[in-house]
Amino acid sequence: MIKIRKHLPKDIPCRVKWLNNPDVNKFIGDEIGKKTNLKKEKEWFADYQKDKSKKFFTICDNSKPIGFIGLSSISKINKNADLFIVIGEDDYRCKGIGKIAMEWIIDYGFKKLKLHKINLGVIKDNIPAVKLYQSLGFVIEGEMKDEVFYKEKFYDFLSMAIFNKK
Ligand SMILES: CC(C)(COP(=O)(O)OP(=O)(O)OC[C@H]1O[C@@H](n2cnc3c(N)ncnc32)[C@H](O)[C@@H]1OP(=O)(O)O)[C@@H](O)C(=O)NCCC(=O)NCCS
Numbered sequence: 366m367i368k369i370r371k372h373l374p375k376d377i378p379c380r381v382k383w384l385n386n387p388d389v390n391k392f393i394g395d396e397i398g399k400k401t402n403l404k405k406e407k408e409w410f411a412d413y414q415k416d417k418s419k420k421f422f423t424i425c426d427n428s429k430p431i432g433f434i435g436l437s438s439i440s441k442i443n444k445n446a447d448l449f450i451v452i453g454e455d456d457y458r459c460k461g462i463g464k465i466a467m468e469w470i471i472d473y474g475f476k477k478l479k480l481h482k483i484n485l486g487v488i489k490d491n492i493p494a495v496k497l498y499q500s501l502g503f504v505i506e507g508e509m510k511d512e513v514f515y516k517e518k519f520y521d522f523l524s525m526a527i528f529n530k531k
Contacts (some may be wrong), residue, residue: 498527
């Protein structure tokens with residue numbers, strides 16, 4: 366059973382493993398393919414704990430952590446935030462878990478945080494992610510050509526958003 370709980374310091378080693386997974390990090394970050402380590406993730410977590418504009422959660426299969434999802438740049442003034450998701454364990458991708466976690470965080474963002482808009486950025490070639498976002502109601506707001514360079518190739522980047530219609 367899929368459960369979503371608070372992101373905790375005990376998840377730091379999992380963050381390192383997931384963010385260094387080549388099937389994950391080929392699609393994420395400002396500079397894709399970039400490696401992380403325990404020191405960097407401990408620093409990230411220490412900053413995160415002080416930062417009121419970020420809310421992250423761990424996605425679990427019962428008690429086993431399999432990924433994380435979160436909102437950053439939460440603006441109470443503009444009523445928006447940026448969404449980020451990683452299913453870090455290879456055996457758990459493309460099984461509908463991303464969809465469950467996304468529906469959960471959209472509900473959290475709109476109902477609990479009372480956001481008007483949730484933004485995300487995605488590499489256009491990340492087909493499962495783009496399909497998932499579109500199936501949930503995200504629309505493409507912009508397309509940046511050749512925005513990301515990875516392994517001798519440029520990739521286009523999509524800016525997507527979903528609006529709270531209520
Ligand atoms: C992107 C990601 C979060 C999606 O989560 P997921 O659990 O794998 O996705 P789901 O199983 O919920 O399926 C998503 C959609 O993509 C489709 N899909 C899944 N695998 C696919 C594939 N290989 N090719 C095409 N479509 C695919 C599914 O059919 C589903 O569409 P539907 O709801 O219309 O049926 C997850 O794959 C992941 O973490 N990837 C690596 C990191 C990443 O890319 N993060 C997002 C950065 S923007």
